[in-house]
Amino acid sequence: MPQIVGIHVGPTRCDSPDTPLSYKVLALRYRPSTFDEVVGQTTVTRTLRNAIEQDRIGHAFLLSGARGVGKTTTARILAKALNCSRADGPTAEPCSECDSCREIAEGKALDVQEIDGASNNSVDQVRELRESARYNPARDRFKIWIIDEVHMLSTGAFNALLKTLEEPPPRVKFIFATTEYHKIPETILSRCQQYDFRMIPARELQSHLRGIAEREGITVGDAALAQIARAAEGSVRDALSLFDQVLAFTGEEVKDEEVAGLLGLVDRELLHRASRAIEAGDSLGVLELVESLADYGADYRNFVRELLLHLREILLVKLAPEGSALLHAILPEERERLQERAGAFSEEDLLRGVDVLTRAEGELRQSPDPRVALELALLKLVQMRRLLPFTELVAKVERLAGGTPTLPPSRSAARIEVPARATSRSTSTGRAAAARPQSAPLPIHEPRPSGQSEPAEEEPAPTDPAGRLVVKMRGLCETRPTLAQPLRGAQARLEGKTLTLTVSPAFVTMASMHAEEYRDLARKAAGHTLAVEFEPGAAAEEPETTPSEEEVRRQRLREEAEKEPAVQEALDLFDGRVVDVKEAKPSREDA
Numbered sequence: 001m002p003q004i005v006g007i008h009v010g011p012t013r014c015d016s017p018d019t020p021l022s023y024k025v026l027a028l029r030y031r032p033s034t035f036d037e038v039v040g041q042t043t044v045t046r047t048l049r050n051a052i053e054q055d056r057i058g059h060a061f062l063l064s065g066a067r068g069v070g071k072t073t074t075a076r077i078l079a080k081a082l083n084c085s086r087a088d089g090p091t092a093e094p095c096s097e098c099d100s101c102r103e104i105a106e107g108k109a110l111d112v113q114e115i116d117g118a119s120n121n122s123v124d125q126v127r128e129l130r131e132s133a134r135y136n137p138a139r140d141r142f143k144i145w146i147i148d149e150v151h152m153l154s155t156g157a158f159n160a161l162l163k164t165l166e167e168p169p170p171r172v173k174f175i176f177a178t179t180e181y182h183k184i185p186e187t188i189l190s191r192c193q194q195y196d197f198r199m200i201p202a203r204e205l206q207s208h209l210r211g212i213a214e215r216e217g218i219t220v221g222d223a224a225l226a227q228i229a230r231a232a233e234g235s236v237r238d239a240l241s242l243f244d245q246v247l248a249f250t251g252e253e254v255k256d257e258e259v260a261g262l263l264g265l266v267d268r269e270l271l272h273r274a275s276r277a278i279e280a281g282d283s284l285g286v287l288e289l290v291e292s293l294a295d296y297g298a299d300y301r302n303f304v305r306e307l308l309l310h311l312r313e314i315l316l317v318k319l320a321p322e323g324s325a326l327l328h329a330i331l332p333e334e335r336e337r338l339q340e341r342a343g344a345f346s347e348e349d350l351l352r353g354v355d356v357l358t359r360a361e362g363e364l365r366q367s368p369d370p371r372v373a374l375e376l377a378l379l380k381l382v383q384m385r386r387l388l389p390f391t392e393l394v395a396k397v398e399r400l401a402g403g404t405p406t407l408p409p410s411r412s413a414a415r416i417e418v419p420a421r422a423t424s425r426s427t428s429t430g431r432a433a434a435a436r437p438q439s440a441p442l443p444i445h446e447p448r449p450s451g452q453s454e455p456a457e458e459e460p461a462p463t464d465p466a467g468r469l470v471v472k473m474r475g476l477c478e479t480r481p482t483l484a485q486p487l488r489g490a491q492a493r494l495e496g497k498t499l500t501l502t503v504s505p506a507f508v509t510m511a512s513m514h515a516e517e518y519r520d521l522a523r524k525a526a527g528h529t530l531a532v533e534f535e536p537g538a539a540a541e542e543p544e545t546t547p548s549e550e551e552v553r554r555q556r557l558r559e560e561a562e563k564e565p566a567v568q569e570a571l572d573l574f575d576g577r578v579v580d581v582k583e584a585k586p587s588r589e590d591a
Helices: 042-053 073-081 100-104 124-131 155-166 202-216 223-233 236-249 256-263 268-280 283-296 299-318 332-344 347-365 372-382 390-402 418-426 465-476 479-489 504-512 516-528 548-561 565-574
Strands: 061-065 112-116 143-148 172-178 192-198 412-417 441-446 491-495 498-503 531-536 577-585
Touching: 042 073, 042 192, 042 465, 061 299, 073 100, 073 143, 073 172, 073 479, 124 143, 124 155, 202 223, 202 236, 223 236, 223 256, 236 256, 256 283, 256 465, 268 283, 268 299, 268 372, 283 372, 299 332, 299 347, 299 372, 347 372, 390 565, 465 479, 465 491, 465 498, 465 516, 479 498, 479 504, 498 504, 504 516, 504 531, 516 531, 548 565
Parallel strands: 061 172, 061 192, 112 143, 143 172, 498 531
Antiparallel strands: 412 441, 412 577, 491 498
């Protein structure tokens, strides 16, 4: 049989401090050892410090929050504060040098057990924990269990823990940590002191990274640190891991453009290029931008998220006053560039852009062709810039309706009939087109032909009761030209409670179809109920092919009115037509 000559009991090559494997990453090297060193969790650390100093220490603590924000680190600091051997009792300032503090920091303390909830989630393992809790600590002041990802425990394990958690032995403490607070049963929550850890703001992460860079002797610009802080999304551990990755690529001198390429971030120039194309309404420009992204190999969803944040920053620069805390995360030089974009976009434009990009980010996940989905989203943003804001649309309608004449008043006024369907038309983005009631008068003034005298006065009012009644009826149907037409030139006679109207033979059938409406008009004009009858009059002696001089003049005025830009704009806006032209009297200024 072979004989064993000797056994090497010294450190292996992997344990040698001179080998590259002994490198300690930044996330471990700069892990906080006291409450004051915890980044961005002032409320939590202050509460725990005060509880220790006032001797109001609970028996169970629940630390919840996102990944990498300091939950497990705070749990270890709390364990050190409770068991530090250099103090006579629990202290808010653990020494980090005694055997208890060092062993807790290294995860080797006999009386402080760290348990992974994912791999120790059965009822039997919780029963073993309960049995162990019956005995006093071996050396330290308290026996402490730190259970990470406690939400992974089974329902049976939680139930087995309830009694011990509610009435633990006097020298036992439980510290739970979780990233999914909502999965923990209410019976457990009610037995714990709960501490919520917040996401770390980008400016605090950037400041923390700056301090580490100075201690490490690393040359790095604020823009690079800001990019790392944004990519970390509120996690200190992620920020330090990304910083480690950047240093492995760049060495001790970090350049801004190298950070963007290494972390897969979107170049800021591409974002400004996109916002400029949207501002200019350049459809071809956004398509060429997507082509550049394809050549660059960028992640389309990541680009949409970055562009969304870019529009948000423009909105902040537009709304927030100088010195506002909302602007602290934006670098001063970047803020100046965003100010140019902010002046070109309205608040509504930016809100619609954020909404479109938010929808697009979700659609890209399921789209069979993400590139086409991105192109459509960007083209929507370009087209939105061409839509009129609702307030401007209303102002145009008011101006066309006579609120603010755009031409001198000594002109003829065109009456435009607006179809009823125009009042309900709206654009695809919800900008409703405001419309006046059907055939509302829109005064569009036309020049009077040179040499023409003052317009003739209105025909004298009739003196007989029947004639005055017809005039009143015509006034009541001013907005219904089809009803007013037969009343023009009609001969009327009133016999008792019957009004007989002699109209042109061409209008008798149409008037009979609207007999009920004419009876309603007569009732309103007379103040009491009247019967209305129509009879045909004599046919016109002149042939219809020979229009009168007045008809020729009115037709010419109608054609001239239709050529006016304001009239054309109203016709296009409401899909209407000119039904009447009325010559306006000159104002005093024109006289």
